[in-house]
Amino acid sequence: MDTPSPADVSGPPRIAGPGEGIGADELALAARNHGMPLEALRYEVTPPGLHYVLVHYDIPAADAGAWRLTVDGLVRTPLRLDMAELRALPSVTRRVTMECAGNGRARLEPRPVSQPWLVEAVGTADWTGVPLRTVLDAAGVRPGAVEAVFTGADHGIERGVEQDYQRSLPLGAAAGDDPGVLLAYAMNGGPLPPQHGHPLRLVVPGWYGMAHVKWLRAVTLVARPFTGFQQAVAYRYRRTPDEPGEPVTRIAPRALLVPPGFPDFMSRTRLVRPGPVHLEGRAWSGFGPVTRVEVTTDGGLTWADADLAAPGGERFAWQGWHSEWEAAPGRYVLAARAADAAGHVQPLEQPWNRGGFGNNLVQYVPVLCA
């Protein structure tokens, strides 16, 4: 008789065939998770419910009253903290732009089969919590620790591996001031919503979303680099299945445009009236401030500098930009392109990899003026 094994619920990684439409599995993820409608780029801080959400397994039924964060492994004093104890520690609030590492995946050709984001898996929030270093200092990190491993309560199976969601950070990133990791318990001044990690999550400013472990239960200091599924198997830049690949870490620069005018329901093509059109959007990078945003209305044949807001006090929050356009009747393709202080520029050709990570190819917005 066929006795099932847990591994039977997983299929192998897969790249879609030429012209293959989005499948039932990708659609199920797209219906659960959600991006930020691009008109919400108008908000400096993304309103609740418009910030992107990606949940690997299920949103856990978390009880904040019973929640405990353990800090253990290579520490002098293992800790077990409840939410009241965490809230009693000095807190900070940071404005952080967060983006899914898979943003742009469904635009890749060929398309890696996973959560099929176009360009909208982003959002900015004010996160309040305790600096991770405060808690690590209280526990006393022992010599020999090289990484901190973070364990969430989100439980599932992926590629045949049953797991709690786990990721690690090098000790320098976890315990230092750069990027200044938070144990966050509030979002935009209110409690964390369930889908954003209630009651406690990690926030790793400047890093892609996979690092910001939600429903955080444990921080474990370890003597060797973590090789769990989400660190060594998933979230690697690979072009072939067998290479170890480079780890996915910081957010590559991206500029997005508020699509101007108004849309057709189904095609999402935009219509603008002839005359002056105010173009605006936001741009960000996890490597440093955005230093330049260029705009095109002819699909990339010519580019012009946009007016870019100076970086504010928040190093990892997006920056606004705007540009004026005199639209005449016709068909256009608009795009914006960001460059950052570290010298990265958004590519005009896709940065393809098997996982579909970090695709910051410029966004193209077809517009009809009539």
Add this chain to the structure above:
Amino acid sequence: MDTPSPADVSGPPRIAGPGEGIGADELALAARNHGMPLEALRYEVTPPGLHYVLVHYDIPAADAGAWRLTVDGLVRTPLRLDMAELRALPSVTRRVTMECAGNGRARLEPRPVSQPWLVEAVGTADWTGVPLRTVLDAAGVRPGAVEAVFTGADHGIERGVEQDYQRSLPLGAAAGDDPGVLLAYAMNGGPLPPQHGHPLRLVVPGWYGMAHVKWLRAVTLVARPFTGFQQAVAYRYRRTPDEPGEPVTRIAPRALLVPPGFPDFMSRTRLVRPGPVHLEGRAWSGFGPVTRVEVTTDGGLTWADADLAAPGGERFAWQGWHSEWEAAPGRYVLAARAADAAGHVQPLEQPWNRGGFGNNLVQYVPVLCA
């Protein structure tokens, strides 16, 4: 030279071909809009950000301070009310389960091409506002009025027709106690979020979402049934393109199950351990209380009654149900089926129509026990 016309941004209605995957246009809608992750059925009131959202065009940049609701047409005293005036009127709070008329569309075979919902376009909220009849009484509806037309600020093009989103209700439904229509300005005790109609929306308990006009700007009493796009062209039950069809109105009964155990990331197939498994979910109908929920673990060969919570004081809020299952190793297909007091039962074969509306075919949840 090719001078574009606004109609050029729209394509014709379309039914997907056999085996045709979800297209780029459907994916763009799925990435913007979002369903309720099914584990959120655990909440009696859906937390902010988990309630389903469907926006036809763009979320308007609404300014609550400058917002005015006009009430005109066949009334004795046309009104122009600001938000402070509306908030000064006696308010009520109603718990209402809302569902998109297109919920289930992407499960239809063949599939109408539009927002590709599976089963998750639902949510329940506490809506606070002014009964519409209060405002209609203040304006004084004149003899001869047969419908109230509701105009939102959401502007776009659909099938070549440029429009503000508009829907109507028969005068009896708009001005009476059944279903008790609200002009709502708060959701779950807080201001309406932008995507839910900030600062003012209609709530029509028991009706599918298309009736609950968001970003509501005007109520106009008219002498003849409204024939606008969203009333006479869209949201009709039709099997052929040329028939007038029946209007989409109240919500057909549906039961949904919290998928038990834990999922595989990509396939969403569930894994449970052998032993007792608590099955639970919610059920609702816009035609009256749910009177029975049946559960199957063998894909519909056999059904057993679930324990159904009695309807509460809120006629149009979902009812909880649960059922205990002794799982043994093997493969299962779980489903639940609701029946309501009006005699409607969820179908086991799809109720196909060209718009993909009202597909309340039972949800099937594949589960592996190991």
